[in-house]
Amino acid sequence: MTLKIDEYDFDFSLPRIEKKVGNSHQDFEVSTNANLSFKEAAIRRDFTINAIGYDYFKNEILDPFGGMNDLKNKIIKHIDDKTFVEDSLRVYRSVQFVSRFEFEIDENTKILCKKIVSSGELKFLPKERVFEELKKLFLKSKKPSLGLNLLKEFNIMNIEQNLEEIDNLAFILKDKNYDDFRKLYLFYSCLCKGMNEDETYSFIKNLTDDKKFIKNILILNETNLTNDIKILKRLSLKLKLEDLIVLNQASKNQISLEVFEILKSLDILNTPIKPLVLGKDLIKIGFFPSERFKEILDFAFDLQIEDDLSKSNIIKKITQQYKF
Known part of the structure; x- marks a missing residue:
């Protein structure tokens, strides 16, 4: 159960024991046991910083695995070797935590993540779950490049180019009142910059089946920013031209400011040009x-x-x- 207060999510669950019985992310036998000690229940958590509890009646912190110390030292560290590798999604979770909180990953945890990758376990993960972890990486990080570099080190994604632009984009988007869908396709457009159409389609299709999401990225990546008014008017029918402006700002293209003023004057920054004759x-x-x-x-x-x-x-x- 999740309780949302303001922008914070609070998850609640009963103490439980889990046993992996197959390759799928969902292949676990789960049994609840209200008599488990906090340490017994928390040992199946992913990281020490997520295994910190609070005893309301005794007014004391429960920290059987040293999570408070890791939190203080900004370390992402797994709890138990055996239970950690049973859930391969934790590789992506470690990456997005490193990126979001700008923490370091413990060397032994890093070794286990690489072991999971080399075992081929990631291929059994539903792409929707992977997409959600990467969504957190992009939308909740000041520097998504931290996580992307770790994905490269883990040999999951070979992303070398555009990392500075992606961090620039994160800085620009924090002041934009865009919905998550729009922010996310802008990040992926930036990430796929330099790929051809087939490469881009294949890369994104491995993460989501959302046709509109994929289409937006493909259109953006085949379109160059121009100050030609006639071309801009036609382009306004295909995409939100402010998207192009933002991507060019992230790459520090000087033409973006000039074009921004043109689009504002024509009132086609985020809306298509309106036909005069109907x-x-x-x-x-x-x-x-x-x-x-x-x-x-x-x-x-x-x-x-x-x-x-x-x-x-x-x-x-x-x-x-x-x-x-």
């Missing part, structure tokens, strides 16, 4: 709804973008080009 305008001047409407409206939109014509002049061109 179907109701064609009906008003005498056209009957037909299959030609799309062709005529496309013609009108081209005039709006390419020739920067006013609505009245576009309608005039339509009446010259098309018969009622």
